[in-house]
Amino acid sequence: MEGSDTYLIRPNHQHKFKPAVVKECIREIVRERLSGMRYDPEEVPELSRSLADCIKDKVKNAGFDRYKLVVQVVIGEQRGQGVKVSSRCLWDADTDNYAEDVFMNLVLRCGGFRKLLLLRTTGWMIFFR
């Protein structure tokens, strides 16, 4: 952190977190990595971890200095079960925000056997001094 910035306790308007930019980052990575993938219990832990790391790095490089990031990736196999994900935050509503993307995949295999992949990715950004 450069010495000239440390007196700032709030981000400038230009440096404020922009959810649309982050949502686009998330969307690109997710679509690139997950199209055509099916749910494989052996590969999924590694896949979700690397996806979260990828997204975190991409957002870091998008130029939001003075922000801490938390990225959460949820991958589920669709078998007709009900799933509900929800979240709440205790933060400074003026400087902090989040972006999320939901991705659903339909994979057809020979013989009409389908295994679906459902993914929800959320990225939170918290301003720090």
Next chain:
Amino acid sequence: MDDYQTEEESIEAVIGGNAYQHSRVNHWTTSVVEQCLSQLSKLGKPFKYIVTCIIMQKNGAGLQTASACFWDNNTDGSCAVRWENKSMYCIASVFGLAI
């Protein structure tokens, strides 16, 4: 970050002893999360919190969550609690970031 207890209690209080019902799941997830958050804010520590809750019906399907964080390892941390009963799974995670 030792609020494993807080999270577990909140989950138990809201959905303990209930079977999965699609109509009530919305209400359950928001209650779990709100209760967790209010318990955490009562602790009075200088932290910002993010609390997430996933409730999934037991069906034989698989679910995987992962998170990556860019923060200060000395002051920030996270905690995840896995809870289940006969008809559903509940995963609650809390991320705490120091101000």
